[in-house]
Amino acid sequence: MTATTHDLLGYEDAIARFDPVIGLEVHVELGTRSKMFCPSGTEFGAEPNSLVSPVSLGLPGALPVVNRTAVEYAIRIGLALDCQIAQTCRFARKNYFYPDVPKNFQTSQYDEPIAYDGHLDVELDDGDVFRVEIERAHMEEDAGKNTHVGGRTGRIHGAEYSLVDYNRAGIPLVEIVTRPVVGTGERAPEVARAYVQSLRELFRTLGVSEARMERGNVRADVNVSLRPSPEAPLGTRTETKNVNSFRSVERAVRYEIRRQATILASGGSILQETRHWHEDSGTTSPGRVKSDAEDYRYFPEPDLVPISPSREWVEEIRAGLPERPGARRRRLQEDWGFTDAEMRDAVNAGAAELIEATVAAGAPPAAARKWWLGELLRTANARGVDLGGLGVTPAQIGQLQVLVDSGRINDKLARQVLEGVLAGEGDPEAVVLSRGLEVVSDDAALLEAVDAALASQPDVAEKIRSGRIQAAGAIVGAVMKATRGQADAARVRELVLERVGA
């Protein structure tokens, strides 16, 4: 039943005929030490069922108590999204049976979220800023993890049984829900991706989560609907669950737009449903239809009492918020004098922090940018790692640039020094010494080489003497070669002209 993409209307056709509206529900696992409602640990990759308590196992008799830090993190997120923070709010029970939900209900905020009515300004690839309206951010708990065993594919269908690990059960989550995002037009997939990227950056800046996509710290549910025109009422939407990388978010939106457009264009109608994302094929498929799927029988959690964050507490948290990513980026760009494109490239390469630290270590911003986005980025791409994974520190790059600026090495030597640093030979200073890469600034040694070069190319010497000064380049080149690049080319040129008497 999974459609292949070549049966579908092309993306441009789809967009020409329909106006897309998207919505995103992003879950972030908070980086608290203990769980949302009990003192079990939260570290990633622990032995199965070794981070559990009667509460997180859902044992009879156990009772939840709210983690204060989780509430503080949720408020931090709310404030950073310019949300209102509720005067008072509650948890509810969302009742549904599933083996990874130990109580067979999830303790979650329902009609009383801790934060609501906010927005996030999202910067797109070309520098345009798109404002995404936030409906709410609410607290809840994560479920355990099922491993499906047996069967042909290892996926759920066909599995013979499942093994459940409750280490993740009860880890605090904040779910951030957008209002319908309208007005994106053809850029809907890009806006969706950039929104999730911006949120991830925000979580890290706020220090509320490591926000590691590959560990599932951040997970997105993607809603898509189409309508004939921006004036028409919202169409029927689908919700694609658990889209867990930036690229997949973009692809999933794009795919759903094409799929829905194909159905609508042929006179069909969209079924409101939950769909699954398939990374391999880049398609979505319908979830199993369950008659009771939506009847969660929410009611206020009687084992917990309301949370009424005092305004003093909220203001204290607000005062402690770090500079938000957008504002920080504008400030850095101004300080550094980068163009919009330069700044965007730096951010997209994940180099902004590295450049900032390199500048702090004494390098001019333009030089820092040149190193990180030039030589180092090429090496990182070649090695298949990100810039942070190269093993080169901003302090080392700063030192390298100081060596260049002081004239002790030239640009060409600097590349060799960097090679040495990348090869783990130590700091630039150490590489210069161990490789003997210092610029030769002793005129006597240079004159010797100049004389030798002039002697071996008498015709060129003659040309220079006769006033064709540009011919000096050949002699300079020969000297540079003879000194293995360690000479200062400008000085060599001066010496050549001096010698020839031109």
Next chain:
Amino acid sequence: MPTFSTDEVARVAALARIDLEPAELERLAGELEVIVHAVERVSEAVGDDTPATSHPIPLANVFREDVVEPSLPAQDALAAAPASEDGRFLVPQILGED
């Protein structure tokens, strides 16, 4: 007024994940009809302006600090499991995702 047909009992029992025998469905339909009729009068007692009470003694802001305590040993956690394997709870195959 809601009527508790056996179909309705079956629908709710499915929601509550309880298998019922046909005779149980029949009996429960009759009993629940009587009980629901008796309890539904709550709605006549209250107006829209009556606030709801979900906690008998109002408290707020009860928190614990973010401090880790030792886990239940995994073997204790698994001791009561009907089945387990490799330190995990073994459950029958799961159809569909929620």
Next chain:
Amino acid sequence: MSDATLTRQTAGDLAALLQAGEVSSVDVTQAHLDRIRDVDGAVHAFLHVSDAEALATARAVDARRATGERLHGLAGVPIAVKDIVVTKGQPTTAGSRILEGWVPPYDATLVERLRAAGLPILGKTNLDEFAMGSSTEHSGYGPTRNPWDLDRIPGGSGGGSAAAVAAYEAPLAIGTDTGGSIRQPAAVTGTVGVKPTYGGVSRYGLIALASSLDQAGPVSRTVLDSALLHEVIGGHDPRDSTSLPEPLPDVVRAAHHGDVAGLRVGVVRELTGDGYQSGVRASFEAAVALLAEAGAEIVDVSCPSFDYALAAYYLILPAEASSNLAKFDGMRFGLRVEPAEGPITAERVMAATRGAGFGDEAKRRIILGTYALSAGYYDAYYGSAQKVRTLIQRDFAAAFAKADVLVSPTAPTTAFRLGEKLADPLAMYLNDVATIPANLAGIPGMSLPSGLSDDGLPVGFQILAPARADDRLYRVGGVLEAALIERWGGPVLSAAPELEVTTR
């Protein structure tokens, strides 16, 4: 001292004997274990007797006392615990087949406190499955019988704890009260039971029935004994978010107070009259007269919303229970049943397990509660019931403006015969009509015997106090108990027939 003498002592007297070194905890504990052996075959108050562990605790207490260590006042006095309270290393079933053989890996907070105080735990007492019932007939392990008449019910859900105390199998027991499960069994067995203010005793480790109504409390033969036990188990617990932060009032001193002169005692008009057995009414009125003689001022109060209490209760309880009992699904602990035919999937195993493991009453209430919370019905049912709760709190507030305590019969009738109300759930629910309002409002209540009805069976007298004023129950209860003993020449329970010894 003989076994028979030891088992007839109050907990307070046993504590004094132990402290004076006149008896050992091993002797006291063994005497009760012997009594259980002798009479529990007929009464069936216990689902599990933990002889070895109780005696080990008793020996440890005796040894510590021998070294001169200062122990808790009740150290060495044995106790029975309702089987809905989790006990590490001892089976805990909640009276349900779905939990048969489950041994919890942790202790309830109140059990930790019992252990810390050195009370040997004799075993776990019978109850209606998950505390759903008023007769203990809904236990998955067979009914408990009333020591006054083995053909009659001991009340419920805590019939096991009440019967154990009434039959001298334990001087003290732990009960839990969601709509009367401590007080109504106390009433029909001639014992004392107290439901503390909601949040007064930690709920951590009580297998939840209805979280906003459940409260654990003491079961005993005297008012003072309940106060002594209340003091052990009460007080703040950081593991229960609904636990009251302030310290427990001095209930033991209140039990010794001995004076009600000038205290205003309100008789709740809606909890007397028609619907109450005539012998129950007569006993109640006589007790009110005794309080008046003792100097209390009797006032008449009205709580019109109580008319809706039973309806609200039978929506709130099933709704919360339907969610609380969802975890019993055969995946992590307890019974697992595979469907007889068709594929073996988690979903189908859950349904088969719950179909086989839950009894009739549990199924009835879970389905009722699921229905009341389901889409389209919430506002009319659960939502309205929560509003009724507000009206009942307002009625109590008005009543407590006119009276320091409120009184009523605990139950409309004396103990009925086994099987008499099993086929009529609504008739069974009516047993709780007088006890339910206190749970809905979270206020404390006590039942103590006020004498016998014309059928020769004990009648319960209920005292209610404002939230956090549990001490008033003990003050009034202590005075009434003393007046009754004076009038009868002994406690009401002494009128109970002797049980035949039939070693089980």
